[in-house]
Amino acid sequence: MEMEIKSLQNLREIHKPMEITYEQRLQRFVDKFNEEEGDLTDYDCRKCRNKGVVAIIEDGIEKHRDCECMAIRKSLRLIKKSGLGHLLKMCTFESYDAEEPWQQQIKEKAQVFIKSKNKVFFIGGQVGAGKTHICTAIVGKFLQTSKAARYMMWRDVSTRLKAVVTTDEYSKQLDDFKRVEILYIDDLFKTEQGKFPTAADVNIAFELLNYRYNNELITIISSEKTVDEILEIDEACGSRIVQRAGEFCFNISKDTSKNMRLKGGLKK
Ligand SMILES: [Zn+2]
Incomplete structure (x- = not known):
């Protein structure tokens, strides 16, 4: 009986929502944006993945900049x-x-x-x-x-x-x-x-x-x-x-x- 309670407790630990900081969440958004493929042609740029824009974090906020490939x-x-x-x-x-x-x-x-x-x-x-x-x-x-x-x-x-x-x-x-x-x-x-x-x-x-x-x-x-x-x-x-x-x-x-x-x- 005691064993069962323990494993239930473990299960709860595992499924506890992971806490992430604001900075981490911001970084995820930026990374996700930068990983997306765009549809610009003529030149293959791996930096912006042909979107022409890259996301960066500046002063704690997400900003979009023109990529060098433009x-x-x-x-x-x-x-x-x-x-x-x-x-x-x-x-x-x-x-x-x-x-x-x-x-x-x-x-x-x-x-x-x-x-x-x-x-x-x-x-x-x-x-x-x-x-x-x-x-x-x-x-x-x-x-x-x-x-x-x-x-x-x-x-x-x-x-x-x-x-x-x-x-x-x-x-x-x-x-x-x-x-x-x-x-x-x-x-x-x-x-x-x-x-x-x-x-x-x-x-x-x-x-x-x-x-x-x-x-x-x-x-x-x-x-x-x-x-x-x-x-x-x-x-x-x-x-x-x-x-x-x-x-x-x-x-x-x-x-x-x-x-x-x-x-x-x-x-x-
Ligand atoms: Zn580019």
Whole structure:
């Protein structure tokens, strides 16, 4: 008889509701929210499980914050819109045909650049030398490491900016390109029918390059012009490229003999 009472007592102990503190309950809510799967596509983020939002505890209450992946999602959207989307799939380091030694060198250097402290990768010169391919491969790698990037097709964007130069839109539109973590400027100073860039072109380039120089932001630049030609167009723009690129400044000579010349940007 005594035994039975005892076991009944044990049973009650086991079924006694567990007491948890307010903090523990809060933590459970936050964990439960963070474990739920969301339905955002394009990029798989394990931090927010594709909800775009993460729950945190701050000052004893549950708060919701935008996840870091939102910046990446935004850059992917913009890149898709800009037309670089399909290029990103095609133009990778793996698909870059490095037949010539100089191509092999550029490919190796581009891969080193991603891990280096240098802020500018410049490749200028001969048309059709795979400049866009190598620059796009760099952008793709940065996107994989959760960096936000934007693509700027120089001629299109500069034409658009020049059309709004006297309005508030100008600085608003330019700001996006100035401040983004990674900027890829494709075909810098390309003009219609090979005309010499105007003062307005140079102004845009300087505003961009100077801001990114001062804030040590990563800029990838391709151009049909060599860095010497850019220095001739505007020394302030050219010198900022040369300084921040250091050993990552490549100029492919324009002679058709395919005797490609590589030169580090050490010109002072
Ligand atoms: Zn996320």
